[in-house]
Amino acid sequence: DTAVSQTPKYLVTQMGNDKSIKCEQNLGHDTMYWYKQDSKKFLKIMFSYNNKELIINETVPNRFSPKSPDKAHLNLHINSLELGDSAVYFCASSQGLNYGYTFGSGTRLTVV
Amino acid sequence: GQQVMQIPQYQHVQEGEDFTTYCNSSTTLSNIQWYKQRPGGHPVFLIQLVKSGEVKKQKRLTFQFGEAKKNSSLHITATQTTDVGTYFCHFGNEKLTFGTGTRLTIIP
Numbered sequence: 001d002t003a004v005s006q007t008p009k010y011l012v013t014q015m016g017n018d019k020s021i022k023c024e025q026n027l028g029h030d031t032m033y034w035y036k037q038d039s040k041k042f043l044k045i046m047f048s049y050n051n052k053e054l055i056i057n058e059t060v061p062n063r064f065s066p067k068s069p070d071k072a073h074l075n076l077h078i079n080s081l082e083l084g085d086s087a088v089y090f091c092a093s094s095q096g097l098n099y100g101y102t103f104g105s106g107t108r109l110t111v112v
Numbered sequence: 113g114q115q116v117m118q119i120p121q122y123q124h125v126q127e128g129e130d131f132t133t134y135c136n137s138s139t140t141l142s143n144i145q146w147y148k149q150r151p152g153g154h155p156v157f158l159i160q161l162v163k164s165g166e167v168k169k170q171k172r173l174t175f176q177f178g179e180a181k182k183n184s185s186l187h188i189t190a191t192q193t194t195d196v197g198t199y200f201c202h203f204g205n206e207k208l209t210f211g212t213g214t215r216l217t218i219i220p
Contacts, residue, residue: 033208035210041149041212041213041215042210042212042213043200043213044210045208045209045210048208056208090154090155092155097204097208098142098143098204100145100157100159100160101145101147101155101157101202103154103155103156104154105153105154106154
């Protein structure tokens, strides 16, 4: 069983479209995250949820909206996609903010 | 979020040579974590250091946390081709900051 699973693995879409990425963890962790990894491999925190509550919301355009229906799921919806949104998006989970993360395998988003 | 510099940014070593990456913070950290990301893969948690001056080992990997809890290093002894990847430090502060990473390539 995959501990943190993201879908889809690849996403190619046109500018202006709206898309969603789903994430589920079966580890019983309380905290989930979305990170963006750009072409230079920098990992930037976007959002963090603890037990369905948003606890970290970094400087991210409001075109990005996370949703956590329960503590095992954290989805990411992106409106009006732009070329600069092309990146790999990683979902992760942990027992809490000061514990190691388990990452999903990533979603490679390409906006054309 | 804030980016934390790791040095070096890239390291090419001959197989069998040692490798070290360093991570520095301007503030005292509650803890530091290290991750490895293979090419095309996702970051994988390696270890967490919490105590001042802590040293932990995993086979050929040695992790250190500075006495002032502001810096950390990861040292690999006698690198192997399986060590290829990018190594990230991660600060356990409220900003959840990852280091910029050190990309290790091995010349067989």
